[in-house]
Each structure stands twice: as C-alpha cells, then as structure tokens.
Amino acid sequence: MAAHESQAESWLMDAWRGLDERERAVLTLVRQGRTYGAIARIHDVSRARVGQIVKTARASLFEAAMAAKHLWWDGLDELIAGSVSVHDDDLADYFVDPVGTARYSVLLGLKLEHPNTCAGRLDNFWTREPDGLAMRLRSLSDRGPYRMDELAGRAADMGIPAAVPTESLLTHENGPMERIGELLVRRRRRQADLLYLWLVEEGQARSATYIAEEFGREPHALAELMRRDSRFRLRRPESTWELAEWPDDGARTYAGAMDVVLEIVTERGPIAKRELVRETMARYQVTYARVHQCLIDYRIGHISGQRDLIDLVSRGAVPNEEAEPRRPLTAVIDDTGTILGFRLRVQRELLRGCSVAIDRWVTWTLGLRQSPKTRSFTCGELGDRPLKFTRNTSVAQMSTIKDYAESHGMKIGCEITVLLRLREGTAQLMHACATGECPGQRM
Numbered sequence: 001m002a003a004h005e006s007q008a009e010s011w012l013m014d015a016w017r018g019l020d021e022r023e024r025a026v027l028t029l030v031r032q033g034r035t036y037g038a039i040a041r042i043h044d045v046s047r048a049r050v051g052q053i054v055k056t057a058r059a060s061l062f063e064a065a066m067a068a069k070h071l072w073w074d075g076l077d078e079l080i081a082g083s084v085s086v087h088d089d090d091l092a093d094y095f096v097d098p099v100g101t102a103r104y105s106v107l108l109g110l111k112l113e114h115p116n117t118c119a120g121r122l123d124n125f126w127t128r129e130p131d132g133l134a135m136r137l138r139s140l141s142d143r144g145p146y147r148m149d150e151l152a153g154r155a156a157d158m159g160i161p162a163a164v165p166t167e168s169l170l171t172h173e174n175g176p177m178e179r180i181g182e183l184l185v186r187r188r189r190r191q192a193d194l195l196y197l198w199l200v201e202e203g204q205a206r207s208a209t210y211i212a213e214e215f216g217r218e219p220h221a222l223a224e225l226m227r228r229d230s231r232f233r234l235r236r237p238e239s240t241w242e243l244a245e246w247p248d249d250g251a252r253t254y255a256g257a258m259d260v261v262l263e264i265v266t267e268r269g270p271i272a273k274r275e276l277v278r279e280t281m282a283r284y285q286v287t288y289a290r291v292h293q294c295l296i297d298y299r300i301g302h303i304s305g306q307r308d309l310i311d312l313v314s315r316g317a318v319p320n321e322e323a324e325p326r327r328p329l330t331a332v333i334d335d336t337g338t339i340l341g342f343r344l345r346v347q348r349e350l351l352r353g354c355s356v357a358i359d360r361w362v363t364w365t366l367g368l369r370q371s372p373k374t375r376s377f378t379c380g381e382l383g384d385r386p387l388k389f390t391r392n393t394s395v396a397q398m399s400t401i402k403d404y405a406e407s408h409g410m411k412i413g414c415e416i417t418v419l420l421r422l423r424e425g426t427a428q429l430m431h432a433c434a435t436g437e438c439p440g441q442r443m
C-alpha cells in the first residue's frame, strides 16, 4: 500500500516538476479558464505560441501518464464506467496532485469531460458522457415532486452519485424544480404538486373547501386545477378529492403506513429492508420516504450486525436509530454541544395553535432518535407550560407557541429564534425579525 502510494504520488508530480516554469504557468492559466489571447498578453508571446506551449506540456504529462498506466488504468476505468459523473477528489487517489492542474491536463488528454447541467458545467466532476447527468436530473424532476428526505434515495435510484449537489442543480434558477420548506416541486406544476404531496400526507380524501382553507385559495379554482390533473380523482357521492393512485373501492383498512410495516415485519421478519419497502408500497399507497420513516418506530429494529435485515424488537432485534440528518443552515450548536439554537418562520399553522414542524436535525441532536420520543424544556416565555419536542415517525415537531407569537404581535413571515440549554433543560424564545423587516409592524 505504502509502496503503491508513493509510486502513485511520484509519477505525476515528477512529470509536473519536469515541465519548465512557463509551461506550468500557462497550464495553470488555461485551467483557470483564461483564453489563449489573454495568456499571450501575460507572457508577451503570440497566441499561436501559447497553443504550442499547451500542446507540448500536455503531451509530456500524458506521456508520463501512459508510462505509469499500470498504476491507474483499471481504477480509472472502474470509476468512470461505474458512474455518470465522478468527483475530481475520487480521481485524486490515482492522479495525485495537490493543486490539480496536472491531473486536469491528463484527464483532458484521456478524453474525459465535465458534465453539462442546467446550472452550467460542473468543473469538479468528470465523465465520458457529458449529457448523461443532465438527462438523469431531468428524469428525476419528471418523476417528482418529492419530500426533501426522499430526494437522496430517489437520486441514487436514478444513478446520480451522492457527491453530485442534486438539490442545488434541480433548484438552480435555470433548473426545473423549486424548494418550498421540506418539499421539492416542479416549477411548472407548483400548485398541483403541492396539493399532491399534501394529499399523500393526509392519506384520505378531502373536500375542495377543506383543501382551499388549508391553501388559502378559492375552492372553485382548486377544484378546477385538480380536474385538469390526472393525479387527482373526485369521489362520488361525497364530493371529495383523492389521489388516483389510491385504490378506488374506498376499502383501505389500514390505519396508516406504520400498521402495514408492522404487519409485514411480523409476518415475514427478519426481512431485507429493500423487500420491506417494496412490499409495504405494494399493500398500501405510501411514499418511499414514509416507509423509511416507519423504521425508527420503537417496535422495529435490525438483526445485530446486519443493518439491512429488519425484525421486531420484541423478537430480539436491535432498535433502529435515525441516522444523523444534515444540519440545516437555520440551526447551530455551540462547541460544547450544550447550547442549541434554531430559527423558525411564523406560518399560518403556528398562529392557529398547531404544533410546529421543525427540522429533524434538532430532534436528533436532542437525542430523540426513535419514535415516539419526547423531551421537555421549561420556558420562561410560556409560563407554566413546557416547550415539548417530539419525534414521531412522520414528523419532528415542537409544541405550540401561538400565545407567545400573538402576545408579541407577530404575523405570518415573522422570525423566531429558539435557544435551548441542554444541560439546564431550559428554552428561550426570541422575536428575531430584523429592524424594519417585521411583518407584524407593517401597517
């Protein structure tokens, strides 16, 4: 291993050091995207001369690479054949070059390219199929909408590597999708996608009036929208809207996805996770993400040493814990891990007195890694009532703070900071709107 590494390390850097100073400078400028004309002015030579320098320097790096072929050929082949886009860091194991310019020159020589996407070329990735990633992103968007927590799984199913910044590409200003809270919807079908995801979560038919109330829109306009979209179906004689993908007989006897998961694990456990997801989706209209959420229920676990084999905790399985979610930009924890803060935007539901959906990272950090679990904090702003955090299989939430928001004159769009002192078990709420930007103070 050490011998391999030092050999791997030496050949490319040796070849790079073998170039003269001007050759290295020119290749660096090319990689930075400077034109031959600009480089010619910097080095006070003709543009044709720059072309020659580039050609000669690249040729000698390429020659060194071919001489060391036994060190990288198979590895590179496997990476490139196995993935629609390979991150530059992954190629750095074979083409060791701390700065990356020599590696860049060799990879170009090997006819590798950067993938094209709706957000432009991805300079950190390499491929033999420059439009392959864009095609997969388009298919991913066509199959939307998604909840954020199912995006990674769906992207992986589509063959998009985890290193690709899928969300930011899809939601780029030229991209096809838009993120709204924890949902990712198609721009062109924004309203219908939101309705669709909402009905998936509701899990039952609803009247247009009820839906309109939820969305703050006209019932007639919403009914029209659903009539024109084949994903929705009007149920007679109740006159309620449901999803066309639901069974038509109205005989859905399960109370929820959790019931189905328990039934299948009881019947067939230990069962492979993939098989459980497939079987649950076959018996019950439920999303991929929802099935995964059910796995953190306290009754469900995995066989010791085999994370992908699911069984009942009552039969000796080890309880599953939620994996650490990515920390959202709106939340922080101090270095000692004892003070946690996060920001919330006031929404209609909050002002109605509902529980407030919060990021799963917060409940995870509070140690709520199975479902159901609750943790309470005393909170001066709420008087005698504690601020309670709960992790259910479907959502992470915080008890109502309606009274606090109302007594501070907050409106939809206001910001609240929640500060939790984990050691003391205390919570503090703060109205955090910037001066002059508080919707509650606008007349």
Ligand SMILES: [Zn+2]
Pocket: 410, 411, 413, 414, 415, 431, 432, 433, 437, 438, 439, 440, 441
């Ligand atoms: Zn405010």
